[in-house]
Amino acid sequence: MNAPGGPERVALPAGLADATRLRAALDQDLAPPALHWLRESRARVAAEPAALAGLFPAVGRRCGRGVLTTLPDWLTEDAARTVLLLALPPHDAGLPPEAASCYHDGDAEERRAVLRALPLLDAGDGGLALVEDALRSHDTRLVAAAVGPYAARRLSPGPWRHAVLTCLFTGVPLTAVADLERRLDAELVRMLHDLARERRAAGRPVPPEIPPLLEHFARR
Template sequence: MTTLTPLLPLEELRSALGPAAAGLDDLVAQVGADPRRLDRVFPAAARRTARGPLEQHPQVLAQDAVRVALLVAAAPALDDDDLLTELRSLYRVGDSDEKRAVLLALPGAPDGLVAVDLLEDALRTNDTRLVAAAMGPHARHLDDSAWRHGVLKCLFTGVPVSAVTHLRERADDELAAMAERFAAERRAAGRPVPDDLHTVLSAATHSSRES
């Protein structure tokens, strides 16, 4: 049996959704009874419940929390391989909102469930929502090279590097050199250098001192 961690506990999410919680309950019941229904209800989640920041939890989007809740409800009936197959399928056919929800569910997955391929796909896009989600806690599974390029992608696309989990722990001299080259290219082109460059360089300096 596989378990996932929700963005919000179910009761908190129900409270935050108010009357829309009825739609959540119905969708959760459907996928709990038959996980194969995920491909039908996952895209419809926002339409059946709500969109936008939750008033009680403004840092959480309703559609993200609902979709992750559906994955949480379906997960116990699936083993790691089956759940990973389902996540890949939902990501592959989903729109940007659905892809983001899949990425946000990954940090709450058991250690044996690793989806580096989804992170790498998200980092190939210029969708800032996907880039930010990909550089969250599940990015610990990226190798050092892919992770460094993910940080650079944040700088390039304007994603705040505060979205990068464990920046201070993983930043190194190679990342600092890459960031400096990026900054030099921007200056040469007469383009502004993002303020977050200094955050990256500071993190690399801190990491070097600690090692």
């Protein structure tokens, strides 16, 4: 189900690289052999989508696992895998089935890359099942990737609120949650109040990110 007002093509928020910037960052950082491999692989995926299954796992070994110099919010392997996903032809169902397969058949790093690519793919609601699966995993790498711009635009209010709570329960910083202040509503505030009260009653610390959120909502 779409979040209210969500467009069919997800708008990219400030700070998240679009496809052109992502490719430019890779062009700058990758050594010539890795860049040549990535360009050849991208062309191969565009011509033969089934080839992605064999190329996707090889990205970390071929392109490296460091942080991009000009886009430090991106790991090189996530960016390179996103470039391969963007080479897939559009699909009537939104998310190309080859992209979904890369998630379901991949390890945690490969799954994280698919989740990070969702805002850049014209996936419609086709990626929601992947986001929901990642949130159920409680793997902090996947949870942090799942609560990005795609979830902010596509998750309906109930699942989105529970995604925020999942971050708190798993220790994922709320800075990972895209558009948190925009989507903060009275029901989530109530849930945060309840969580803080339960923590205090149990003699446990309240997550330090909760009070500023409650204060922000009170000032609106």
